[in-house]
Amino acid sequence: MSVVTCQNVSKQFGSNSVLKDLNVTIQENSITGLIGRNGAGKTTLLQMLAGMLAPTSGNIRVFEENPIDNLKVSANTIFVDDDLVFSPEMKLYEILSSAEMFYDNWDSEFANRLIRYFGFQTGVFHDNLSKGKASTFNAILGLAARTPLTIFDEPTTGMDYSVRQDFYRALLKDYMNHPRTIIISSHLLNELESILEDIMIIKDGTCIVHEPMEDFKTYAIALSGDYEKIEKVVNESRIIHRRFISSNHAYVVVKELSGSEQDCLKQLGVTQTSVEPAELSMYLTNETKGGIDDVFKQS
Amino acid sequence: MIGDILSQFIVLILAVFTILLFVKLSSKKTKPIKGSSSKGSFFISRRNQILFVYVGALTVMSVLYFVIVNQQTPLINAESSEYRELNEHFQEAKQGQNLEDESIHIVKEWEMNKPSGPLSVNYNPFMYEVNVNQVEGLENIRVTQYMRNVDNQIQEQIKPFKLNIINNEFVVEDVQTEITLRAATEEFPVRQIKDKSLFDVIDDDEIREIYKQHILIEVPAELEVESMGQ
Amino acid sequence: MSLNSPSLKSTVIKQSKYKWMSYKSAFQSLIVVQIISILFTLLGAASGTSSFGLLQLHITYSTGDVILFFTFIWAFFTGLSIDRKENRLADQIFVTNQVSRHLANIVFLILINLVGMVTLVMAGFAIKLIIFWYKGPDQFLLLSSYSTSELLLVLGMVFLYLTLLSSIGYAIGSIVRLSKVVKVVVITTGVALVFLGDERVGQIISFYGSESSIVWFIGKVLVSSFLAFGLAYAIARQSEVRS
Numbered sequence: 001m002s003v004v005t006c007q008n009v010s011k012q013f014g015s016n017s018v019l020k021d022l023n024v025t026i027q028e029n030s031i032t033g034l035i036g037r038n039g040a041g042k043t044t045l046l047q048m049l050a051g052m053l054a055p056t057s058g059n060i061r062v063f064e065e066n067p068i069d070n071l072k073v074s075a076n077t078i079f080v081d082d083d084l085v086f087s088p089e090m091k092l093y094e095i096l097s098s099a100e101m102f103y104d105n106w107d108s109e110f111a112n113r114l115i116r117y118f119g120f121q122t123g124v125f126h127d128n129l130s131k132g133k134a135s136t137f138n139a140i141l142g143l144a145a146r147t148p149l150t151i152f153d154e155p156t157t158g159m160d161y162s163v164r165q166d167f168y169r170a171l172l173k174d175y176m177n178h179p180r181t182i183i184i185s186s187h188l189l190n191e192l193e194s195i196l197e198d199i200m201i202i203k204d205g206t207c208i209v210h211e212p213m214e215d216f217k218t219y220a221i222a223l224s225g226d227y228e229k230i231e232k233v234v235n236e237s238r239i240i241h242r243r244f245i246s247s248n249h250a251y252v253v254v255k256e257l258s259g260s261e262q263d264c265l266k267q268l269g270v271t272q273t274s275v276e277p278a279e280l281s282m283y284l285t286n287e288t289k290g291g292i293d294d295v296f297k298q299s
Numbered sequence: 300m301i302g303d304i305l306s307q308f309i310v311l312i313l314a315v316f317t318i319l320l321f322v323k324l325s326s327k328k329t330k331p332i333k334g335s336s337s338k339g340s341f342f343i344s345r346r347n348q349i350l351f352v353y354v355g356a357l358t359v360m361s362v363l364y365f366v367i368v369n370q371q372t373p374l375i376n377a378e379s380s381e382y383r384e385l386n387e388h389f390q391e392a393k394q395g396q397n398l399e400d401e402s403i404h405i406v407k408e409w410e411m412n413k414p415s416g417p418l419s420v421n422y423n424p425f426m427y428e429v430n431v432n433q434v435e436g437l438e439n440i441r442v443t444q445y446m447r448n449v450d451n452q453i454q455e456q457i458k459p460f461k462l463n464i465i466n467n468e469f470v471v472e473d474v475q476t477e478i479t480l481r482a483a484t485e486e487f488p489v490r491q492i493k494d495k496s497l498f499d500v501i502d503d504d505e506i507r508e509i510y511k512q513h514i515l516i517e518v519p520a521e522l523e524v525e526s527m528g529q
Numbered sequence: 530m531s532l533n534s535p536s537l538k539s540t541v542i543k544q545s546k547y548k549w550m551s552y553k554s555a556f557q558s559l560i561v562v563q564i565i566s567i568l569f570t571l572l573g574a575a576s577g578t579s580s581f582g583l584l585q586l587h588i589t590y591s592t593g594d595v596i597l598f599f600t601f602i603w604a605f606f607t608g609l610s611i612d613r614k615e616n617r618l619a620d621q622i623f624v625t626n627q628v629s630r631h632l633a634n635i636v637f638l639i640l641i642n643l644v645g646m647v648t649l650v651m652a653g654f655a656i657k658l659i660i661f662w663y664k665g666p667d668q669f670l671l672l673s674s675y676s677t678s679e680l681l682l683v684l685g686m687v688f689l690y691l692t693l694l695s696s697i698g699y700a701i702g703s704i705v706r707l708s709k710v711v712k713v714v715v716i717t718t719g720v721a722l723v724f725l726g727d728e729r730v731g732q733i734i735s736f737y738g739s740e741s742s743i744v745w746f747i748g749k750v751l752v753s754s755f756l757a758f759g760l761a762y763a764i765a766r767q768s769e770v771r772s
Binding site (some may be wrong): 349357457 | 552553556557559560579581582583584585586587588589590592593594597605644647648650651652653654655657658659660661664666667668669670671672673674675679682683686687690738740741742746
Binding site (some may be wrong): 051063069070071072074079084085086087088090094097098099102103105148180 | 535
């Protein structure tokens with residue numbers, strides 16, 4: 001069953017087009033990583049899934065319903081980011097008890113253990129938490145709610161390295177015990193890589209990659225050798241990333257090579273290596289094929 | 300008058316103050332600086348306790364109000380059935396000159412020597428009412444100042460007139476009674492239903508009628524009396 | 530994972546409870562406003578001097594009217610600010626939709642108005658009790674004592690007034706939130722009308738305040754409140770779908 005379906009979804013804010021004709025389907029019980037640069041449209045997409053925004057055009061279905069103004073979708077979805085606006089008049093324990101009241105699947109035992117582990121005093125106001133602590137608290141809320149659709153929008157902003165690791169581990173363990181649909185967005189794949197089942201990369205408002213993590217590992221291949229030789233075999237449009245190591249020696253990342261192409265390149269003396277998913281996702285989301293080096297290129 | 304202006308002025312200042320307070324409360328910033336303690340957190344942290352104490356204190360005071368104050372005899376109201384009954388009895392007693400009646404409160408009684416000639420009585424009918432009665436077998440003049448027995452603080456404080464007979468003329472020297480009171484009145488919605496306006500708390504004509512003073516002059520039957528209102 | 534389908538009713542109940550926890554400053558302003566108006570009433574109150582023939586009465590009236598009007602203002606501003614953006618965002622964290630949010634706002638306003646009603650009527654008695662203690666029975670006069678039916682009457686009418694004012698505040702709040710321009714226009718017009726003592730303001734006040742028939746009064750207030758809440762919902766819905 002697909003939990004989320006987006007058909008030709010576009011979103012404009014004034015004249016600024018944030019999402020363009022997006023088509024996405026997310027299956028039940030999966031962890032999907034939504035990777036994209038700042039401003040790629042990640043937050044907009046997630047907010048639309050949570051029913052907080054309406055698309056300018058296109059059709060969004062969550063649990064086969066329109067998420068806008070929908071009580072059922074709201075009851076089965078939690079949207080967590082580092083910037084949740086809580087009432088400044090509630091203490092942490094009141095927020096936790098509210099969450100317990102609202103979410104039927106809420107596991108207060110689990111929530112309390114996380115709260116203790118991360119060293120929270122529940123008698124303080126959410127506003128008095130530091131940025132990292134607030135993110136951690138919000139993440140706990142997202143985990144313990146155990147909603148069938150759990151959306152984390154850049155949940156680890158401000159968290160310490162070790163807290164981030166703990167969070168990802170907690171997320172994975174809890175997901176294995178209580179499978180549900182989780183979407184987690186980040187501008188980096190690095191630390192997320194090990195927990196994701198699916199990856200979705202959006203760039204400039206369109207989804208450029210959406211596949212299982214396993215497939216993504218073989219999505220592209222890195223070629224290292226004489227650029228002119230590489231160019232003969234591989235079409236310019238298939239190049240994802242290109243970096244010149246010396247004047248003609250280049251490091252090029254290209255999308256899927258056929259068997260014959262691989263053989264051909266081998267004969268030309270071009271070395272082929274696999275690309276780390278984290279590295280690949282970075283190349284995919286870059287604005288230019290050459291990365292920051294292009295800025296320094298004299299033309 | 301000055302009190303009126305002053306209190307209106309204070310109302311205005313407080314109204315402005317309240318509006319400012321509300322504007323401040325309702326324009327609270329979305330995100331206070333992280334790590335700073337929220338303003339008003341004293342109340343926010345103890346809302347239930349404070350609310351409980353506040354409601355509790357008011358409840359105790361309201362109960363005391365009903366036990367102590369609300370049991371006091373209220374200022375009588377000309378439209379009330381109590382007053383109508385009282386007035387009926389009063390008029391009857393006045394007609395029958397039965398000053399012993401319960402509906403009559405005697406402010407003061409005098410005894411005066413009768414003058415040698417005929418007695419003339421002048422009085423102000425708007426401020427008090429005078430009746431002269433000739434009684435058989437009376438030696439001297441007997442004067443009684445009385446009023447409706449409304450049974451409250453005001454009637455206890457009304458001062459008696461100063462009376463004299465000078466040159467065969469019965470003279471009433473006006474004595475102003477000045478009373479300063481705090482009066483508790485019902486709240487606006489009750490007055491609204493009773494069709495009283497917001498600011499009209501007391502009906503002047505009513506008070507004038509209720510507290511009107513009466514003088515009964517009893518003279519020996521043979522004394523000639525000439526009575527005239529001014 | 531099986532899906533939950535909460536009913537509107539249960540969501541509204543949960544959300545009203547949530548508001549009770551998350552909007553404590555409304556209680557704070559209620560208590561602050563009432564204490565200020567109690568102090569004010571104790572310091573000075575409406576007074577009048579009347580001469581009745583030879584009787585000169587200086588009467589200082591003590592009533593809960595000042596608390597009443599200040600609490601009315603409070604109800605208006607509570608209605609005005611309850612659906613402001615921060616509160617809406619705080620609602621959005623948990624289970625909600627527009628209908629449930631507006632209904633929960635109304636339920637919360639009714640609940641807090643009940644608190645306001647009880648405290649303001651009792652504060653009126655507290656004031657009179659304090660003055661009675663201070664002045665002593667010789668200088669204290671009861672113009673009329675409360676009967677049980679009058680007590681119920683004053684409670685009921687105060688509640689209706691509070692509901693009326695908070696519903697008007699709620700409607701104006703949703704109009705004001707349409708845009709910055711509308712906000713400025715509404716506030717200036719409102720302040721000007723009130724402070725210039727426009728006769729229309731008086732007409733509106735006496736439409737409710739001079740109604741001496743209880744049935745008509747209840748009818749007027751209920752219809753007005755219903756219309757005001759409905760208007761607020763319609764406007765809020767319009768503006769939210771657009772964004």
